[in-house]
Amino acid sequence: MKPDVALVEKWRTRAPRYTSYPTAPWFGPVADEAVDAALGRQSGPFTAYLHVPFCVQRCLYCGCHVEIQGKRAVAGPYVDAVLREAELKAARMQPGRVLTQLSLGGGTPTFLLPEQMAKLVKGLRSTWGFAPDADLAIEVDPRSVDEAYVDQLVDLGFNRYSFGVQDLDPEVLKVVHRDQPVDLTVRALDALRRRGSFDINMDLVYGLPEQTPERFRSTVQVVAAMHPTRIALFQYAHVPWIKPAQKALEKYAMPGSEAKSDMFAIASEVFGAAGYEPVGMDHFALPGDALLEAQRSGTLQRNFEGYTTHGGLDLVGLGVSAIGGFGGVYAQDLKDRKAWTDAIDAGRLPTERGFVLSAEDELRRRVIMELFCNLSTVIAGAELPVLARSVEALGPLVADGIVEVQPRGEGFGVTITPLGRHFIRNVCAVFDAYLEAEAGARRYSVTA
Ligand code: SF4
CATH class of the missing domain: 1.10.10.920 (Arc Repressor Mutant, subunit A)
Structure with missing residues (x-):
């Protein structure tokens, strides 16, 4: 149901997307002892989020914590430090806990060279016990993988893949500095499907400069035809006071509330006609998708990665800027890579800030x-x-x-x-x- 423009304008405000509560702007200093104690508080299964900050080029709309890097070799020492961080955290957790979900996000997880990725996953498996049916999820940038890389991801046990598509319109992609021809996405998708049947998500963004409802219709039609199991349709968050690179987009025509509302309505109509059902605020999924089933049973949850079926479990963060939530505490890792590495080398948890919930x-x-x-x-x-x-x-x-x-x-x-x-x-x-x-x-x- 599309709301009328007057209602959209009436309720237009600034509000969080609630991947946590309280939200991250409220995080502040938190004692190491509080984080140590919270990590050891609970038993049972847990989940983990691992942040790989590196990207080759900055997309101007990006709201993530990224480090622009030309040489993929720089990720070698980063992988080593992440593995040491996993050991530090495992030492503070109760023994026998089993990992049921691991998500690699970024930045660009597939910035890692194939041998770095293999070392990372094998190292984590030897530090933490993985459940036999664990969800292993990864964000894939189609520009940074070939068929052999996709094969290796499957061999390492990844069973949930998320492709950053954002938009397919060449004009829009040029303006936002994302050079990603659609055939790269198709190539990665084909390589994956040759290996079997997997959960495949595609991320789209609406509200970007130069997007119009009709041009966006073409994008969503092509995406629906690619038949991912799930589509995340995010509204562009323009926060140049936090992400100064976004300022460069202000010289272009930005879609207003009505155009954005039309884009969401068009996407809903196209995805609905293709068999997708709405999930939460901004996702669409085919029948059988785990998030859709969770919504139907009233067990859908949310954490820093967005909607999840594992939100009630401890979430352990790994890597620069990663946020974990466990034992009544949120804890975010240091954002500066050197400070983060130094803390780990000194045997300390690399916590920058957090929040102890009342x-x-x-x-x-x-x-x-x-x-x-x-x-x-x-x-x-x-x-x-x-x-x-x-x-x-x-x-x-x-x-x-x-x-x-x-x-x-x-x-x-x-x-x-x-x-x-x-x-x-x-x-x-x-x-x-x-x-x-x-x-x-x-x-x-x-x-x-
Ligand atoms: S590839 Fe993703 S994480 Fe990297 S700059 Fe672009 S949007 Fe941000």
């Missing part, structure tokens, strides 16, 4: 994540002393048909309507105690 933070996190993922939540009567003001603040959203609030026992059930899917960030922001305290500081991108 009981109220945990409660608000549950509500926000349930709304963001499963579009509904229940607030118990016993939780109202903390959340009554937030429930009351939903009034204007209820009046606009974005959310429904029903009495449920002593408390309330809150459900986001089909129209409200376009305003999930607005609904969740109502439950964000820090956003309220922040009073309009420009930390986040606009919602539309």
Whole structure:
């Protein structure tokens, strides 16, 4: 359901995408002992995110922590340091824990040379116990892999692949400095499919300079025809005060709220006609996809990688800038590669900042994540002393048909309507105690 422009404009604001709560801008100094203790607090399965910061060229829209590098050999010492970091963290965790999901993101994980990638995965397997059916996910830049590289990824056990496509329009790609002809993506996809059937995600971005609804229609039609199991359709986050390289895009025509809304509607229509179903705020998936099944069963979750089926488990971060969440604590690694390496060489966890959650933070996190993922939540009567003001603040959203609030026992059930899917960030922001305290500081991108 496409919202009308007046409603989009009315609710246009700055709000987080809630990959964590509290969100990363609120992270600050955290004692090493608190992180050590949190790592050792829980038992059972866990997940890990590994950040590879290197990219050959900077895409001007990029919001990730990247290091532009021409020589792939520089990643050798980085892999060695990541493996030492995994050992440091394993030593602080309870014995016998099993890794059920490993995600490699970046930057560009496939910047690693084939031998570096093999050393990395084999090293992690010897430090941590991998579950036999573990999800091993990797972001693949089609520009940096050939058929032999794809073969090796399959041989190493990767079973979930995410391709950064973003857009296929040559004009748009030229403006954002991403030189990626579609045949490179097709070549990588074909190489993968020759090896078997895998979960394949494609990332698209709308709201980029020079994009128009009709040109974007061509992109989504080609992507649907490539038949990935899942498509992530992200809205471009223009935050030049955090990512100065984005300033260079301001000289081009940027699509406004109405054009962006049209692009999302066109993509929804094209993907819907191709058999995809919506997942959460901005994903589409074919029947059988794990995220879609999780949404249906009300167990979809969210972490720093976006939507996940493993969000309830400890997430251990590895690599510069990586954020982990475990035992009631968030911890982010140092962003400076030298400082990060020095800390590891000294036998210390390379933590730059983090957050120790209070009981109220945990409660608000549950509500926000349930709304963001499963579009509904229940607030118990016993939780109202903390959340009554937030429930009351939903009034204007209820009046606009974005959310429904029903009495449920002593408390309330809150459900986001089909129209409200376009305003999930607005609904969740109502439950964000820090956003309220922040009073309009420009930390986040606009919602539309
Ligand atoms: S390849 Fe990805 S991580 Fe690297 S600059 Fe481009 S968008 Fe950012």
